[in-house]
Each structure stands twice: as structure tokens, then as C-alpha cells.
Amino acid sequence: WVALWIGALAAAIYVLFWRRDRLPNQSLILFAGTSLVLGAAGFALFLKLADFATHPWYYVPLMAFSAVCLDAIFFTAWRWARPAAMIFAALTISATFLFELPVVKCRQTNVDLIAARLSTEVAASDYVIVHPWYCGVPFERYYKAAAPWTTLPPLEDHGVHRFDLLKVKMQTKDPIAPVIDRITSTLQSGNRVWLVGEMPLSEEPLPKIRPAPNNPWGWSADYYSFYWGVQVTQFLSAHCQRSAVVIDPSKICVNPYENLPVVVLTGWKP
Secondary structure, three states: OHHHHHHHHHHHHHHHHHOHHHOOOHHHHHHHHHHHHHHHHHHHHHHHHHOOOOOHHHHHHHHHHHHHHHHHHHHHHOOOHHHHHHHHHHHHHHHHHHHHHHHHOOEOOOHHHHHHHHHHHOOOOOEEEEOOHHHHHHHHHHOOOOOOEEEOOOOOOOOOOOHHHHHHHHOOOOOOHHHHHHHHHHHHOOOOEEEEOOOOOOOOOOOOOOOOOOOOOOOOHHHHHHHHHHHHHHHHHHHEEEEEEEEOOOOOOEOHHHOOOEEEEEEEOO
8 A cells, every 4th residue: 555655646746747738637636646645644643643552444444545546646647547457456356365265264253152152151140251341242242141241341331342431431440340349249159250351461560540541551442451451360369269261262263352261260269
């Protein structure tokens, strides 16, 4: 994409300054080139001001916008660009299909398998914790057992990814206190706590954090999620007698964001 941007801008400059007399629609090229520069710069500024870690799919809007600008520049400047683009698109799609077919066959989650197994093994008086919080959406879809479950932090709705509810929890002092209390009562009564997901581990004492955004990482949810996960694992390390891995992450191809293990914990240690 960077190469296409550079090529498009170079083409726009070339045709505007050296082929001006041959192009009846120079304004379209000028508009598309200017939009490409300002749009990319504005998107980069937005990401900078948002100040959170990005993922590849965040750039899809910029790619779509760039495709429109590239279309206007190349197809207006050269007649042969349109059939060349069609051939290039066909080759790209064919190559993508051949090389990415194994990825298409890859499972997008193992949460359905986990939920199916837990639905048969979890007792009604047990407690299930799902981490990270966004895995609560598929878990709610597939989980059928009677035992209560929660995410870190607890959210009122898991129908979709409710970032608005997460933001409220980030602004709350000690939002996982109810989870710690429920873990305590569950283990003290002789029942089990099930951890679904990669729980972060750290032996370092956790510093006190303030409600968002009054921390060095501002609104970045990943830091808060890590902090809440360590709170739970440190509490369990201090007060749980036994733990066992029930389900390991799948060794077949599974989306790494939702390839979760399961650990069960029992026994109370004052």
C-alpha cells in the first residue's frame, strides 16, 4: 500500500506538470491526490490522538479510501490502467486464495468447544471467569450451564463487544472487587473456580492505579485488562490450595485471540 501511495502521488505530479495539455480532467487527479495525502495524514493523526494499540483490521477504512483515490488518479491518467488493474486484481485474488486457504480453514475460536465441555462438568455452585473480557461474547453464545460466570471486569451485557460498558469499568475504582468476593465465597464453600483464558501472571506487587484516564497509559484497555487479570491470579495464588489444567490451548489452527486454556481451582487457603 505504501508503494501504491508513492506511485499514485508520483503519477499525479507527473501528469499535472508534464502532461497537462493532454488531460482534460486534471482537477479530478489533483483532488484525488490531495485527498490521498490529507486523508492518510488525518487518519495517522487520529490514531496518534486515540493513543491505543492498533490491529491490522483498523486500517481497512484507510485502505478503502485509498483505493478510491488510486482509482481516480490512475484511471484518469492512463487508459490502459483499467484493464491492467482488472488483471492485477484477478491475479491477487487467485494468489490470495492459493496461499491463504489454510487460514480460511482455521477455526476462529475454541470457546464453543470449551463451553460445551464446561456445560457438562461445571456444577451450579461453581464460578466461571472468562478472560480477556471480549471472549465473553462467544462464551455467552455457547455456554449452557447453570453456574454463574463473569468476565474481568464484570459487564452487564455480552451480546456484542460493549466498549461503552468497559469504559465505565475503567473509570471505576476496583471494578473487580465483586469477582474477588465471589471467588472467596466459592472456594470457602468447597466449590470450584474455573478460569477460561490466558490469565496474566506476575510476582511483582501491583501498584495502585487510578480510574481511567488518570494513568500513564490513558485509555488503553489492554493495560487495565492485564492489571485485573494479575489481581485475580495473585489472589488465587495466595488463597487457592489446588489447581489443574483442564483444557490446553488447541494445537490445531485456531485464531490466537480466542485459543483459550481452562484451569480449575479448588480449596481455600486463609
